[in-house]
Amino acid sequence: MTIAAYIVVMAGVTYLIxxxxxxxxxxxxxxxxLKSLLYYVPYAVLSAMTIPAVFYSTGSFPTAIAGTVxxxxxxxxxxxxxxxxxxxxxxxxxTGFIF
Numbered sequence: 211m212t213i214a215a216y217i218v219v220m221a222g223v224t225y226l227i228x229x230x231x232x233x234x235x236x237x238x239x240x241x242x243x244l245k246s247l248l249y250y251v252p253y254a255v256l257s258a259m260t261i262p263a264v265f266y267s268t269g270s271f272p273t274a275i276a277g278t279v280x281x282x283x284x285x286x287x288x289x290x291x292x293x294x295x296x297x298x299x300x301x302x303x304x305t306g307f308i309f
Contacts, residue, residue: 265278277305
């Protein structure tokens with residue numbers, strides 16, 4: 211019974227999140243500040259959720275730093291996501307043997 215209640219609450223929250231912008235913003239948004247704010251919110255939220263997980267995922271701070279540095283360098287050179295992810299994982303794994 212509690213699982214059904216959780217699903218109903220999640221469905222309600224998901225519906226409200228998607229419905230509220232339509233209810234409040236009936237006209238096209240003209241404010242450049244609000245447009246830029248809404249444009250960058252997904253990136254900020256994704257970063258806020260991902261960055262802490264990166265540093266706690268390996269259980270060792272040096273391995274997490276090494277993997278992150280490699281990922282940032284490879285991403286800077288516009289390599290594909292799979293290459294960046296595999297190289298960062300391999301770097302963290304190999305750094306784990308050192309530390």
